Amino acid sequence: MEEGKEKEMSFLGHIFELRGHMIRSVIAIFVGAILCGIFWETINNQFIMAPLSSDFFTYQMLNSLAESIGIDPIYSKSFDYSKELKNLIPAGQITAQIFAILVCGLILAIPYVVYEIWKFIRPGLSENERKHTNGAVAGITFFFLTGVLFSYFFMLPFSIQFLFSYNPFSISNEWTLSSYTRLFIQTLLGMGIVFLFPVFAYFLAKIGILTPQFLTTYRKHALVVILVIAAVITPSDVMSMMIATIPLLILYEFSVYITKYVYNKQLKSEARDLIKK
Template sequence: MSDSHPKPEDELAGSEQPFVAHLIELRDRLIWAVAAVAIAAAALAIYPGPGDLYDILAAPLIVHLPKGATLIATSVISPFMVPLKILLMAAFLIALPVVLYQVWAFIAPGLYAHEKKLVMPLVVSSTVLFFIGVAFCYFFVFGQVFSFIQSFAPKSITAAPDIEAYLSFVLTMFLAFGLAFEVPVAVVVLARMGVVSIQKLKDFRGYFVVLAFVIAAVVTPPDVVSQLALAIPMCLLYELGIWAAQIFIKHTQAPAEPEDAA
């Protein structure tokens, strides 16, 4: 007896490629990604230039230094290497959408339709949230932190931070706030993979508030403003993640296969 309803064909049927073809495509994608970073770096080198990029990065600190005080370089090559590092970092961030698109274009042919509905929004949202976290840190948190630090400096001390130490501090803070703003993405992934249920996420609210303040106390300087600036957004983003997880779970489920009729 034959089936009256034939089985649906696999979405990926006929899309297989030889291993060598995958390597060639991967090479091309990497070339495009590196080219995007190189073009962004060249543009930034022309305008505003590596030196001006560092001045922009150091602006929140310079504003709160005593009048006439500047940053110093304790290493011979620091005036060259530190602006160059910032130039490459800024170029990568500018080219990040192109880099992520190349990653997406490489893996998309191997994903089912319902998987594409999950991966692409997560890639875009994680990138946007990371940029928001970095911008929030630069435009708000740095001003509060440096103002707090300078208020405790004795009058007999002239602050002259080292440019490499400042760069290390800035990158640490950028990474901390950028990753902290990824809380909704982490919540969505955990819920979508079935690691935790939506109800368990809701029940964990109180514990997460405590966890957020502990993390803020560890990764930020010892002032109340910067700790609240990290902990409160994390709590709000956790609620956003619970709401987003319910939507993602609903719209990214694999389609149910129809039962075969005898």
């Protein structure tokens, strides 16, 4: 009876329902932001500013790898670029801190936000669709956080090191606080979103919009699109684009495999239905 009421809900009822999910999602983000604000010093030193220092995990790992194969350390000099950041706007530090806290709050709250979105769209799905998409929340959360972590430990430190050390005009590279926070947020959220492509491919394949034939036919065109996406979500230097392009190509091939799996499963289901008839 309750399911029937959900299906017969008016358009205005859906709007009110959506509003409730959005309000709860915003509250979850603000709760996450408050937690980030409470632990701001730790988050700032150990998370936001950490990739600017030679003590960062990625730099140390690469140096250890170089030593293990008998070559000189890749990053031989000690550095801390955070000491070189400048603030040129009176309210720049306040704005940067609030923005960073909100984004960190979103990252913390993303599983719950995805859950609220799923609760909104779930009543509109058939029983069979619900059964095949029960792992949607876990899948979206996994791919998003994997993208964030990949960006944080690989793309971001390589971009920082390359852009700070690249000096063709023999002048010092001086960054502002706002430019670094924009780079930080752009790369983390950008990669988190594009890592969701396999999830989108799965859902589009389930409703018949995307097929494996389409993805394989336009594979060369997809490479151009991937390069454009890599340029948008990175600082547009060659190093960052190369690092971003590799996982995006892997995700594209993984999406081809997913659509093939869904497509073949649908063909088998249709064949069983024909046999029953």
